[in-house]
Amino acid sequence: MKTLLDVKNVSKQYGQDAFALSDVSFSVKEGEFVSIIGQSGAGKSTLLRCINRMIDVNGGDIVFDDVNVPALKKRELRKLRTKIGMVFQHYNLVNRLSVIENVLHGRLGYKSVIGGALGLYSEAEKKQAFALLNILGLEEQVYKRCDQLSGGQKQRVGIARALIQDPKMLLCDEPIASLDPNSSKVIMDHLRDISTKMGITVLVNLHQVDVALKYSDRIIGVCKGKVVYNGSPKDITNEAIHRIYGSEAGELMMDLGGKNVG
Incomplete structure (x- = not known):
């Protein structure tokens, strides 16, 4: 499968604040379903918005469909955005x-x-x-x-x-954060079908580890603006959950039924 998205050493800083993203690198293949998980404020939404350049990066490159996104002029960017659909938390x-x-x-x-x-x-x-x-x-x-x-x-x-x-890719920014469990399942089932049946790449930000484990081909874990896990859902361990979620990790593992993930 062809690589559709290649994020290389991306950083983003707002003003004099700490980096929202720091040296973030990963790639996504065509048709892949990838979940980005992490605490609120970890940098997940900033990352998604950098990919379609709703936010400009401070450093690094984002190559989508063989086009370097940060280098695009206004008209070229508008054309590129037709290939990247965006689904928002608040619709x-x-x-x-x-x-x-x-x-x-x-x-x-x-x-x-x-x-x-x-x-x-x-x-x-x-x-x-x-x-x-x-x-x-x-x-x-x-x-x-x-x-x-x-x-x-x-x-x-x-x-x-x-x-x-x-689009060739959907970016979904916390698409189920405002929904009840039944509605959440309906949305995630549809997104999975879009990936499987339509062949559209799906990149989704989630707070819920259990949902990410169930639906994803791959999980990217983000903590304080850095990628701390990038791999298969079946390889994720309690230690990885701790790296991603820090002090929230114990509560999340109890939500998963106290089982030893991975």
């Missing part, structure tokens, strides 16, 4: 608009400013939006306003909006 939907309108917003990266402002979408784009909503079990919510939906439904709209871009 980032326009609540007063319908489900279908929110999904079609995922095509704005392909439009001129005027075409986007006027909402000029082709029949093919509309058909694709309907098809994606059908796959995600939202066919009965198509014309509902987004503020009438549950959290789990909103997140599925966010996923459909990302998929209509025809």
Whole structure:
């Protein structure tokens, strides 16, 4: 399998503060499902936002689909972002608009400013939006306003909006942090299917170790802006959990049923 994403020695510092990311390196192959785990404030969200350059790095390189992301000019960056779908913890939907309108917003990266402002979408784009909503079990919510939906439904709209871009990779920033366990399972099942059946690479930030162990091909553990684990879920040990989560580790291992992970 081809390497789709190569992160090399990336660092990010906000002002005079300590480094949010420090010498971070890893690569992701096409179609792989990778979870990034770690405490709140470990640098997971910063890392995801550096990949699609919502945040600029201070040092290092990010190569996505053979393109060096930090070197891109504005127009090239806009084109690159059509290949990278983003799913947010708090959905980032326009609540007063319908489900279908929110999904079609995922095509704005392909439009001129005027075409986007006027909402000029082709029949093919509309058909694709309907098809994606059908796959995600939202066919009965198509014309509902987004503020009438549950959290789990909103997140599925966010996923459909990302998929209509025809991306090569999805970046999912804590996609289940605001959801109950049942909705969380539905979202993770869909993300796994997107990776397995559509061949789209999925990179997801998670706080829940048990979820990462269940769904991932590979786990990257981050602590204080550094990668402290990069390997298979089946190779993760209690010691690795301690390295990733520090003082929170004992509580997490109890959540896992007190079993000796790995």
